[in-house]
């Protein structure tokens with residue numbers, strides 16, 4: 596299985612042909628805002644392919660997402676993408692957000708349906724005047740402007756998908772509507788991702804499917820999040836963090852080594868695009884990028 600790059604990058608510390616992207620979330624309050632911007636400042640010189648800013652469940656961070664995107668556009672030369680969900684909102688409301696992204700100079704949207712309003716595991720009910728599916732949302736976005744569209748993909752299939760065929764039907768529908776890149780839910784067992792890629796490629800899905808890498812800042816939080824999203828926490832991962840609840844320094848070292856192992860294995864399988872869930876913290880992502888041979892580009896203007 597290869598993602599089709601002719602000269603494959605390797606573990607020798609050169610970053611030729613490698614591309615990274617980073618996800619951030621809008622800060623919940625002004626006092627944690629500096630944490631985000633310090634992280635952006637640290638990671639920006641690594642010249643990511645793009646960075647993304649999440650959109651809180653049901654649009655709960657609408658203003659803060661927009662504010663963060665606008666600041667990225669004004670204060671950095673990073674290529675930024677805004678996440679957008681259509682759950683619980685009318686088409687007019689969603690279209691308004693799309694226009695505000697456009698006005699802020701954002702031309703790349705990570706288009707998502709969003710979790711059911713009753714919570715994960717509940718039945719998804721579209722807003723009566725809203726976009727019913729992500730594919731509908733993508734068509735709506737493209738009617739407003741010439742946006743680049745990325746979407747989600749689920750190596751362990753989405754919890755609502757009865758099987759992988761259904762899951763890949765949904766991915767195909769999103770591509771047919773105009774998506775040109777997928778970014779996966781985080782995973783820790785690379786075989787799940789390789790099998791998913793094989794399934795997708797066997798169906799003729801050829802868009803890039805970037806692995807979503809989550810450096811484990813906090814194991815318990817990660818395990819809780821994984822339980823909600825249907826991602827598996829392997830026994831070996833739990834065992835590596837066992838007994839370290841009060842030992843943040845060792846935890847960070849373990850987290851770096853776990854993520855390094857994961858990305859090197861992906862690299863050995865011909866993967867050269869990596870999307871990092873930074874959780875607004877630069878340290879681990881920066882270290883892993885460094886291991887991949889990615890070094891600051893001094894010409895880049897940071898935040």
Ligand code: FAD
Nearest residue numbers: 649650652678707708709710729747753755756778779780
């Ligand atoms: P889709 O991929 O459109 O659909 C998910 C599943 O729903 C399908 O696999 C299928 O099982 C079922 N389904 C959908 N349409 C149909 C249909 N027509 N017929 C039958 N079944 C169907 N959430 C946020 O709130 N904000 C974010 O910023 C955010 N960013 C994310 C970024 C990434 C990279 C990922 C992987 C997830 C993100 N999420 C975010 C989570 C996401 O909103 C949830 O996983 C949500 O439950 C599904 O949204 P989706 O766009 O992935 O759905």
